[in-house]
Structure formats: C-alpha cells, structure tokens
Amino acid sequence: MGQCCSGEKHKEEEDVALPEEDLNELVTTTGLDVSELNKYHKDFLKDYPSGHLTKSQFKAIYQEFFPDDPKRKNFADKLFQTYDQNNDGTIDFREFMIALSLISKGTVRQKLALAFSLYDSNGDGVLSYAEILEVVKAMYHMAGDPIVCEDVPPAETFAKKLFTELDRNSDGNITIEEFTEVGSQDVTVANLLLAKITEDEDDEENICTPTGNGT
Template structure:
C-alpha cells in the first residue's frame, strides 16, 4: 500500500513539468516558450492522466466543436490519424502541441496542406469534385443551414465554382500544389478551405498569405 501511494506521488510530481530536453525541442518546434508548454502540459495531464488522448476522446472533443457536421466521425478519424504521427493509436502531448501549433501559428500553405490531407477522403493524393462538395456541404452545416446560406448559391453550384477555381489545369482532379497555391492567393478561398481546422478567419494582410 505504501509503495502504491509512493508511486502515485512520484507520478504526480513527474507530470508537473516536461523533461528539460523534451520541452526545449518542443519549444523550437512550436514557437512556444518553456513556461507556456509546461502550463499546457499540466492541463493536458489533468484532463488525460494517462498522458495520451485516445481516438474516442478526440472524437468527443471534435463532436463538441462541430455538433452539426453529419460526417464529423469520419473527419475526426482522419484528423486523428494526421495528428497521431507515430501511429500508436493515441495522441500524446508532443503530437497534440505540434498539431495545435500548426493550426494556430503555421503559415497558410502549411495549414492548407494539412486541410488537403484531411479532405482527401480516399488518400489517393488528389481531390475530386465529390470531395470538394463534401467540404462545402460541411461548411453549410456549420453555418446552421444544410440547405444553403443566405446570399450564397446552393452547395452543388458553389462546389462546382470552387472546384473550377482550384483545378487550374482542368484535368478533373485537384493536386495539393493547386490547392495550396490557389488558397494562399485568395483569402476568401483560404477561409473556406481552412474553416474546419483553423480557429479564426484570416485577414487581407498579405503577410498572412505567405
């Protein structure tokens, strides 16, 4: 019994801060300072004592953010796989912070590349009209009206126009290069394509589109 209590105290003490080597490397990767990282780490361990976020827990978080998205389970699974860099079936603190840093501090092109991977439902490296239509429909659902948004054309028509703009070589598929190039040049398109992974809209500032 005494050993058990001792182990629990040691675990709690250990999880108060990240090892110096780990926090230094993570600070370089994320751009956050050591104090911020240790604060986030304490909160992460408090919410997830195992030190890992399971797919089920991640899906619950995503469901809270996007309750009206009919495809939220599939999208959450794809997002989880993207964040689970070592493919162990869980997201640890390092993976979580790198993902969070990319979403909040990454360049528009980095965010668009992540969005492309998420929208590429079958993982074949290109986006089809159907996949773009799914993105648009999800956006309409997030806006609270699955049938359309006031002042915006029906989802199918909107998706066709967006697809035509992204498919620069008109071959019927959108590559990651086309996706990131067009998105990084047009803030309106970027906001649409990043709405499900970015927490706020981009401004017209050209520096944000580099």
C-alpha cells in the same frame, strides 16, 4: 538516504524530459518557449503517464479547448486520425501540441495543409471533385440555408467552380501544393476552405461571397 532520493528525483526528471529535437520543433510550431513547453509536458505526463492520448481522451481535451459546436461535430475525430500516423489509436504530446497550435494560431498555409489532410478522405494525397463536393456540401450545411444568399448556386455548381480554380494544371486532381498556393493567394477561397477549422464567427457568411476568380 537524502542523497539517494534526490538522485532518483533527478533521474525521473531526465526520463520525462522532451527530446531536444521535439522541443525545438514545438518552440517553432507553437510559439511557446522552452519552459512553458516543459511545464505542459510534465502536466501531460501526470495526466497521461503512458505519454499517449487515446481518441476519447483527445476528444475530451479538444472540447475543453474548443467548446463543442454542431459545426465541429466530427472534427476532433478527423483531426485525431490525421495525427495518428501509424494508426495505433494514440497520439503523443508532440502531435497533440502541433494539432492544437495549428487550429488556434497556425499560419494560413499551415491550416490549409491541415485542411487538405482532413478533406483527403481516402488518403491518396490528392483531392478529387467528389471530395471537394463533400467540402462544399458541409459548408452549405454550416451556413444553414444558402438559398437566402443572393447569387449562391447549387452545391454541385459551386463545387465545380471551386475545383476548377484549385486544379491549376487541369489534370483532374488537386495536390496539396495547388490547394495551399491558391488558398494562400485568395482570401475568399482560404476562408471557404478553412471554414471547418477556424474559429471566426464570420465564416458562415463567406459562402454568400463569390470566389475571387471567375463568375
């Protein structure tokens, strides 16, 4: 009897173990070690036996990690959509951990790549001027009234300048390569582009600072 139960317990642990490929990826992506990830995974499965989170469940957890803020009203929705690659309305443990780790401690390039996905509203793989304008308008809204900052132009003017700076080959579209390259080379531009997904309290002040190139 005892041998039977022990065997069932061992089988259950094997059934819920993270695939080695996912485990290795998450060690690199999140900075957590194997034992920590296995513990989080087991806890995740206790709360969500299906191994998947729905959008409402994800939003509830997201708000625990990052207390709700008017600046982030729609961010959890967009983040969920970014990682729900097959559009089935759920994300798994691997996708969940990657999403949270990128927000909290990803590299600038990783965060820029995430921001690009969020800003690419029609999912065509490039950013248009209209999409950059929406980003700038959101930043202006986050900053309150940008008119109080000296030398801050209207959103349309600012968006055109930012778009020109990001569109390295002047083909009328911004690729993820251009977006991450320019952002990783210019701190001010990076702060602007990441304003919606970073936790820095100083981000709201960045809109008052002209971008690095041009006038």
